[in-house]
Amino acid sequence: MRAQSASGRLLKGYAVLLGVVLLFLGILFYTGLNLSFENSLHSSLESIALDLKNDELAHPQQKSSVIDPKEEFPLSPVSIEVYRFTAGKPERILFTKNMQDHRFGHSDPGFYIEEIPFVSKEDESGLLVYRAQKNGIDYLIKVAVPINKIDDTLETFTALLVFFGFVIFLVALYLGYRAIERVLSPMRNITETAATISQSNLSKRIELPKEKDEFFELAYTFNTMLDRLENAFNQARRFNASVSHELKTPLTIIRGEIDVALIRERSSKEYAEVLHSVLEETDKLQSIIETMLLLSKSDTRALKKRFRLVSLDKLVGEAIDQMRPSAVAKNIEFELRCDKVTVDAEPTLLRRAIVNLLDNAVKFSPDGSVIKVVLQKTRKGVELKIVDQGPGIPENLKEKIFEPFYRIEKKWETTTSGSGLGLSIARWIAQLHNGNIYVTSGEEGSEFVIRFSQ
Numbered sequence: 001m002r003a004q005s006a007s008g009r010l011l012k013g014y015a016v017l018l019g020v021v022l023l024f025l026g027i028l029f030y031t032g033l034n035l036s037f038e039n040s041l042h043s044s045l046e047s048i049a050l051d052l053k054n055d056e057l058a059h060p061q062q063k064s065s066v067i068d069p070k071e072e073f074p075l076s077p078v079s080i081e082v083y084r085f086t087a088g089k090p091e092r093i094l095f096t097k098n099m100q101d102h103r104f105g106h107s108d109p110g111f112y113i114e115e116i117p118f119v120s121k122e123d124e125s126g127l128l129v130y131r132a133q134k135n136g137i138d139y140l141i142k143v144a145v146p147i148n149k150i151d152d153t154l155e156t157f158t159a160l161l162v163f164f165g166f167v168i169f170l171v172a173l174y175l176g177y178r179a180i181e182r183v184l185s186p187m188r189n190i191t192e193t194a195a196t197i198s199q200s201n202l203s204k205r206i207e208l209p210k211e212k213d214e215f216f217e218l219a220y221t222f223n224t225m226l227d228r229l230e231n232a233f234n235q236a237r238r239f240n241a242s243v244s245h246e247l248k249t250p251l252t253i254i255r256g257e258i259d260v261a262l263i264r265e266r267s268s269k270e271y272a273e274v275l276h277s278v279l280e281e282t283d284k285l286q287s288i289i290e291t292m293l294l295l296s297k298s299d300t301r302a303l304k305k306r307f308r309l310v311s312l313d314k315l316v317g318e319a320i321d322q323m324r325p326s327a328v329a330k331n332i333e334f335e336l337r338c339d340k341v342t343v344d345a346e347p348t349l350l351r352r353a354i355v356n357l358l359d360n361a362v363k364f365s366p367d368g369s370v371i372k373v374v375l376q377k378t379r380k381g382v383e384l385k386i387v388d389q390g391p392g393i394p395e396n397l398k399e400k401i402f403e404p405f406y407r408i409e410k411k412w413e414t415t416t417s418g419s420g421l422g423l424s425i426a427r428w429i430a431q432l433h434n435g436n437i438y439v440t441s442g443e444e445g446s447e448f449v450i451r452f453s454q
């Protein structure tokens with residue numbers, strides 16, 4: 001599935017935003033410039049009008065006269081008309097040459113921008129109608145100029161604005177694209193690596209981004225998730241291999257016994273011996289299968305429904321009673337110190353976990369030794385300690401012994417029975433009861449502790 005590219009969407013959004021911002025800025029610049037041109041035109045026309053008032057109208061005119069437009073004014077030609085009011089009647093007393101045959105329409109004071117054909121054929125013109133008083137006489141001064149130069153400047157400015165706006169747009173778009181790509185590239189990296197990870201190369205990991213940002217966190221979390229997955233997967237693989245091996249051994253023995261028995265006619269005593277041996281092996285098979293079923297039970301919710309308040313000290317007593325015959329056979333004694341403790345538990349399972357630990361303690365302890373069993377309440381919950389005087393457990397194997405089917409290869413292993421499932425079941429049961437099992441061991445003896453946090 002090819003998802004719609006996030007970078008494409010981001011870039012589209014960025015381009016629209018950029019375009020809108022640039023357009024807005026362009027309009028703002030243009031309007032501002034236009035306004036400032038208009039203002040300066042207005043004040044230029046006003047200063048011409050004032051000059052006229054101060055120079056030309058200093059002495060009252062007797063008859064109309066024609067003046068030259070001001071040459072120095074950059075917007076030329078300047079068109080001027082001056083009226084004098086005598087008894088309320090306007091009389092034109094002053095005008096520029098170019099106004100010989102013309103009259104401005106407006107008589108109300110103000111500033112106008114419009115097309116005045118006789119000032120400029122193609123362009124608009126700016127016209128100022130100005131009322132003035134000099135020596136007690138009212139005058140109306142009209143000054144106009146074509147604004148083609150302003151328009152030309154504005155046009156050039158607009159062209160430059162569009163051109164540079166477009167260049168800025170393209171450059172900013174490219175930089176934005178690069179930035180988005182750079183930000184999203186770790187994401188792509190994660191996707192690509194994730195896509196190549198399969199059962200056969202679960203050890204592959206995502207390269208962590210250099211910067212410790214959200215993508216780093218994502219990649220890191222993804223990698224730790226892969227670590228856990230790989231662990232679980234390897235454990236399951238080892239478990240499967242061990243299961244098939246453990247099931248194969250009794251089956252091979254059964255088959256061998258039967259094959260040998262069938263070679264010739266046997267006495268009923270011999271047949272009974274074979275059947276006994278077969279029964280022993282089927283017991284082993286049955287126990288392995290039952291245990292595996294228990295371990296694979298994922299429906300812990302159903303098991304939790306069977307939880308009730310039970311007296312843990314009573315359970316410990318029952319487990320010790322169960323183990324007493326094998327302990328007596330090895331002349332082993334139990335030293336018991338139990339607080340009264342009640343826990344929320346599934347009693348059959350919990351007893352089984354305790355029996356498994358006691359069974360190991362008896363199995364691996366030398367004859368005539370003592371096994372201490374201590375049940376006590378602690379600040380964090382409840383603790384059950386089983387301390388034996390056996391061979392102890394090497395430091396590097398303290399976690400391994402909890403793996404299903406794991407047995408430490410030593411001489412005594414050949415003399416002790418077991419499938420290597422006892423501790424994994426005990427830990428599973430402890431975890432089901434909100435607890436765990438820990439082991440400490442010195443030169444001699446081991447101490448197994450079940451801790452329940454309550």
Ligand code: ADP
Nearest residue numbers: 360361364390401407408418419420421422423
């Ligand atoms: P097993 O059926 O072999 O007892 P467990 O899972 O109960 O299987 O134990 C795994 C291995 O851990 C044992 O085979 C043994 O090597 C070691 N072990 C367990 N308990 C003890 C103990 N109390 N003292 C020494 N070694 C122990």
